[in-house]
Amino acid sequence: MKVIIVRDSEEMSDRAAETVLDALAQKPDLVLGLATGSTPEGLYRRLVKAHKNEGVDFSRVVTFNLDEYVGLAPEHPQSYRYFMNEKLFDHVNVKPENTHVPDGLAEPLLEHCAEYERMIDDAGGIDLQVLGVGGDGHIAFNEPGTSLGSLTHVAALTRETIEDNARFFDSADQVPCFAVTMGIGSILKARKCILLASGSNKAHPVRAAIEGPVTSSITASALQMHPDTVAIVEQDAAAHLERLEFYRWQQQNWHLIADKL
Ligand code: GLP
Numbered sequence: 001m002k003v004i005i006v007r008d009s010e011e012m013s014d015r016a017a018e019t020v021l022d023a024l025a026q027k028p029d030l031v032l033g034l035a036t037g038s039t040p041e042g043l044y045r046r047l048v049k050a051h052k053n054e055g056v057d058f059s060r061v062v063t064f065n066l067d068e069y070v071g072l073a074p075e076h077p078q079s080y081r082y083f084m085n086e087k088l089f090d091h092v093n094v095k096p097e098n099t100h101v102p103d104g105l106a107e108p109l110l111e112h113c114a115e116y117e118r119m120i121d122d123a124g125g126i127d128l129q130v131l132g133v134g135g136d137g138h139i140a141f142n143e144p145g146t147s148l149g150s151l152t153h154v155a156a157l158t159r160e161t162i163e164d165n166a167r168f169f170d171s172a173d174q175v176p177c178f179a180v181t182m183g184i185g186s187i188l189k190a191r192k193c194i195l196l197a198s199g200s201n202k203a204h205p206v207r208a209a210i211e212g213p214v215t216s217s218i219t220a221s222a223l224q225m226h227p228d229t230v231a232i233v234e235q236d237a238a239a240h241l242e243r244l245e246f247y248r249w250q251q252q253n254w255h256l257i258a259d260k261l
Helices: 009-026 041-054 080-087 109-122 159-168 184-188 200-211 219-225 244-260
Strands: 002-006 031-034 062-065 067-069 128-131 153-156 178-181 192-197 229-234
Touching (some): 002 009, 009 031, 009 041, 009 128, 009 192, 062 109, 109 153, 109 178, 184 219, 192 200, 200 219, 219 229
Parallel strands (some): 031 062, 031 128, 128 192
Antiparallel strands (some): 067 178, 153 178
């Protein structure tokens, strides 16, 4: 995994936006995998700005979100569909029919999961997947113990995740206990992934994901098996990385071979 250490969450969002905009410049019909949570909010603000100020065109972009709470309607302010509309989709010219978020109200849910996975494959697969990491090392809603080969499935949320996400709800007992989520196997099919992390509360999961053993106890560690993942990590979130100095050195000196790549 390539690791880029950045000063603050602003720089993290700048780097992430550059990656997305470069990919979009190369492939106007980009299939973009998107995440929710506070981590990618700065990225979405930059994409909206790029559309409004520089005319960046999202008309051929297709998006797939990682996950959705079971039981929340798209109009529910805490649903991930609502979040995405509010933070990104309503402010760029992506076609609403090209935006996909799992449907937390679908029944039967398992059929919906299989259909969601098929839709991703039919769209040609995800070109670039944006990821955050949960306090327990999860990506999407792949909680500790999830099979590293899992495809889109229904997941039960851990107590830690429910408590982490309670800040968006009036209280923890309003947080749904289940979600539809792309699996680790679904995420590993993406051609490129960017893993974003900021804040000292992410220092433990970041260290475990990047330098720990590949284990279903920290599902983000599966990204070590992915051929093209870049972790863009703000310095507080990077604080526990053992090879921090090496990552910084590599970052500063990469330009020495850039013309040979
Ligand atoms: C949720 C989402 C994850 C996200 C995580 C971290 O659990 N399902 O996709 O990465 O929250 O959220 P935050 O970025 O707010 O720390």
